[in-house]
Amino acid sequence: MATLKELTHREDRLAGGHRLCAGCGASIAMRQIMLGAGTDPLVVGCATGCLEVSTSIYPYTSWKTPFIHNAFENSAATVSGVEAAFKALQRDGKIAADKKVKFMAVGGDGGTYDIGLQSLSGAMERGHDMVYVCYDNGAYMNTGIQRSSATPKGAWATTSEVGKAQQGKPQKRKDLTSIIAAHGVAYAAQGSISHWKDLATKAEKAFAAEGPAFINVLATCPRGWRSAYNKSVEIAKLAVQTGYWPLFEVEAGEWKMSTASRALIKAGRKPVAEFLKPQGRFKHLFAPENAALLAEIQADVDEYWAYVMGRCGEE
Amino acid sequence: MTEIRTVATTGNLVVAEAMRQCRPDVVAAYPITPQTTIVEEFAKYVAQGRVHTEYVTVESEHSAMSACVGASAAGARVMTATASQGLALMWEELHIASGMRLPIVMANANRALSAPINIHCDHGDAMGARDTGWVMLFAETAQEAYDNTIIALKVAEDPEVLLPAMSCLDGFITTHSIDRIELLDDDTVTGFVGTYQPQNALLDIDNAVSHGCFAGLGGPYFEFKKAQRMAIDRSKAVVERVGNEFTKVSGRDFGLVETDMMDDADVAIVVIGSTAGNVRHVAKEMRAGGVKAGIVKVRCFRPFPHAELAAALKGCRAVAVLDRAESFGAEGGPLYLETRSALYDLESRIPVVNYIYGLGGSDVRLELIHRVYADLSDIASGSAAPSGLVYLGAR
Numbered sequence: 001m002a003t004l005k006e007l008t009h010r011e012d013r014l015a016g017g018h019r020l021c022a023g024c025g026a027s028i029a030m031r032q033i034m035l036g037a038g039t040d041p042l043v044v045g046c047a048t049g050c051l052e053v054s055t056s057i058y059p060y061t062s063w064k065t066p067f068i069h070n071a072f073e074n075s076a077a078t079v080s081g082v083e084a085a086f087k088a089l090q091r092d093g094k095i096a097a098d099k100k101v102k103f104m105a106v107g108g109d110g111g112t113y114d115i116g117l118q119s120l121s122g123a124m125e126r127g128h129d130m131v132y133v134c135y136d137n138g139a140y141m142n143t144g145i146q147r148s149s150a151t152p153k154g155a156w157a158t159t160s161e162v163g164k165a166q167q168g169k170p171q172k173r174k175d176l177t178s179i180i181a182a183h184g185v186a187y188a189a190q191g192s193i194s195h196w197k198d199l200a201t202k203a204e205k206a207f208a209a210e211g212p213a214f215i216n217v218l219a220t221c222p223r224g225w226r227s228a229y230n231k232s233v234e235i236a237k238l239a240v241q242t243g244y245w246p247l248f249e250v251e252a253g254e255w256k257m258s259t260a261s262r263a264l265i266k267a268g269r270k271p272v273a274e275f276l277k278p279q280g281r282f283k284h285l286f287a288p289e290n291a292a293l294l295a296e297i298q299a300d301v302d303e304y305w306a307y308v309m310g311r312c313g314e315e
Numbered sequence: 316m317t318e319i320r321t322v323a324t325t326g327n328l329v330v331a332e333a334m335r336q337c338r339p340d341v342v343a344a345y346p347i348t349p350q351t352t353i354v355e356e357f358a359k360y361v362a363q364g365r366v367h368t369e370y371v372t373v374e375s376e377h378s379a380m381s382a383c384v385g386a387s388a389a390g391a392r393v394m395t396a397t398a399s400q401g402l403a404l405m406w407e408e409l410h411i412a413s414g415m416r417l418p419i420v421m422a423n424a425n426r427a428l429s430a431p432i433n434i435h436c437d438h439g440d441a442m443g444a445r446d447t448g449w450v451m452l453f454a455e456t457a458q459e460a461y462d463n464t465i466i467a468l469k470v471a472e473d474p475e476v477l478l479p480a481m482s483c484l485d486g487f488i489t490t491h492s493i494d495r496i497e498l499l500d501d502d503t504v505t506g507f508v509g510t511y512q513p514q515n516a517l518l519d520i521d522n523a524v525s526h527g528c529f530a531g532l533g534g535p536y537f538e539f540k541k542a543q544r545m546a547i548d549r550s551k552a553v554v555e556r557v558g559n560e561f562t563k564v565s566g567r568d569f570g571l572v573e574t575d576m577m578d579d580a581d582v583a584i585v586v587i588g589s590t591a592g593n594v595r596h597v598a599k600e601m602r603a604g605g606v607k608a609g610i611v612k613v614r615c616f617r618p619f620p621h622a623e624l625a626a627a628l629k630g631c632r633a634v635a636v637l638d639r640a641e642s643f644g645a646e647g648g649p650l651y652l653e654t655r656s657a658l659y660d661l662e663s664r665i666p667v668v669n670y671i672y673g674l675g676g677s678d679v680r681l682e683l684i685h686r687v688y689a690d691l692s693d694i695a696s697g698s699a700a701p702s703g704l705v706y707l708g709a710r
């Protein structure tokens with residue numbers, strides 16, 4: 001793993017001056033992952049969403065590396081095509097035989113967990129040499145904070161409203177990382193913008209792996225989470241410390257809890273309420289009449305935590 | 316020297332052969348009847364190591380065209396094939412392929428769209444894509460499907476054009492029937508299409524560019540669309556030129572519109588695809604019976620050859636347009652609308668009748684075509700034209 005000093009000397013492939021909000025976790029995730037990706041040329045494909053619209057406003061671009069946006073649900077299929085083109089052109093001698101190029105497909109949770117799941121599953125199954133990165137901010141932020149299958153239970157969103165008859169999103173989050181791991185990909189991991197070293201190391205492993213790799217990174221959205229723009233990293237850290245977002249990796253089928261999460265087995269997890277409290281989207285959960293719902297959310301977190309521990313062989 | 320090999324085989328198999336001879340770098344495709352034997356045949360070439368192509372066996376047509384877009388933007392020569400529901404599922408990507416100015420070539424085995432589900436021929440699938448910015452060629456025969464596929468690639472990749480192109484052939488009628496076909500040798504085809512010189516390729520790593528940028532918020536979206544319109548307008552001359560070049564190497568004719576017995580025709584049928592064969596046969600019978608019947612086949616539907624069509628029909632006293640597709644709620648089918656528009660600038664007004672025929676593979680029997688020519692003869696000698704469109708042969 002590259003040291004912090006080495007990382008700071010690498011070129012930043014996402015330029016400043018993009019139009020993402022202050023405190024947006026997506027750009028932090030991109031920077032940490034692309035730094036970890038190493039120094040080989042990198043081609044990026046990005047799904048429609050906040051990251052795409054804010055970094056590629058014609059005639060400007062924030063990408064100092066080849067970049068393609070196609071549509072919302074197909075960043076994995078698009079990069080499949082790019083990677084296939086690379087292989088064919090190299091086979092045909094149009095690209096030097098020793099030339100190394102890395103491929104990264106990116107999508108938000110909407111573009112990944114929901115509308116792009118089929119395209120992602122297909123690309124992972126076919127074994128394209130790419131790293132798919134989902135920046136999970138837990139809703140369709142670009143279109144105005146509508147719920148996705150990554151939105152946490154109880155969260156307010158503009159299509160899972162809070163009122164007399166409903167307290168935010170009724171369903172719990174889909175466990176996408178497990179689903180992709182079940183494809184038998186070369187590498188799958190869950191990371192968070194709050195743990196840069198862990199995330200950059202995971203990126204390094206994902207890009208080093210031959211074949212498809214997947215990273216699901218929790219990326220705070222101050223606008224959608226109704227949180228302070230200068231608290232993004234802190235809140236993401238709470239997601240890890242409460243066990244809401246366990247950090248783990250699956251390398252060649254082998255599940256392993258990452259250090260920061262593993263330490264919690266002994267040290268103990270904070271109550272999930274500490275992650276929910278600084279976010280306005282969960283405000284209603286702290287009303288006395290929602291105590292049972294809050295307890296249910298804690299029970300869900302405990303259950304998922306136990307599941308991940310089990311997969312990782314932890315007791 | 317061009318070597319011609321005469322074979323007896325199907326339209327789909329020669330489309331696959333044309334694809335192989337064009338040496339695509341990437342083919343991303345998904346099976347659907349009646350296109351399947353194209354992708355199966357190509358899979359054999361891959362397994363036999365006869366192509367350098369990277370064959371991406373995607374999980375849907377949406378992903379097929381998405382991967383084609385990625386591969387073409389990357390700088391590769393890209394081809395694919397689909398039909399019907401597959402083309403419909405690609406709809407979003409058809410616009411993106413043309414909007415990003417990517418010269419992808421796709422064969423489309425014309426098949427009816429659901430519902431009700433039906434696997435047989437009509438042009439509803441391709442006609443539904445007529446405003447997506449693709450160059451569109453239609454074949455009457457398997458021979459034309461082979462020729463059109465090669466021509467389409469050279470047109471699409473022309474620096475004056477840089478647009479995707481569709482090579483359409485009639486489901487089952489042309490895709491699956493065995494016909495006598497003349498194939499060119501590999502070197503002739505490879506030399507004819509040349510090597511693709513991509514512009515701003517994504518894989519030109521040292522010159523990083525961003526593809527698919529956001530052009531909203533007062534951005535130049537409108538101007539990009541104007542540029543696209545100018546490109547497809549320019550493509551008409553390119554289709555003609557490439558067609559002529561193709562005639563030189565193959566000895567076979569190519570026209571945007573192809574006419575037969577039109578020099579002195581009083582009545583004419585305008586048609587697309589395999590039905591042109593039936594119409595030509597009946598026109599000859601009509602001629603034998605003293606009716607000056609002619610036929611105009613539209614081989615290039617996008618860009619639409621308005622001037623050529625008007626010139627071909629100019630002296631007629633009555634014209635029928637056969638549409639194998641609906642445009643529900645419009646005055647008539649897609650070909651009818653184009654034809655009426657093309658005739659508007661003529662000095663004299665020619666009566667034009669629209670016949671919708673053959674939807675979902677409904678039989679196009681010769682007596683139906685006879686009926687159309689008989690109607691036209693009546694109109695030419697003074698009877699009133701039917702008001703509204705006619706569903707030809709529908710019970």
Ligand SMILES: Cc1ncc(C[n+]2csc(CCOP(=O)(O)OP(=O)(O)O)c2C)c(N)n1
Binds near residue numbers: 108110140141148
């Ligand atoms: C086929 C299609 N459906 C819907 C949309 C509208 N749309 C654009 S971005 C988006 C949500 C993106 O959400 P996500 O993937 O979570 O990324 P984020 O905006 O949160 O970064 C939606 C619904 C679209 N562009 N295309």
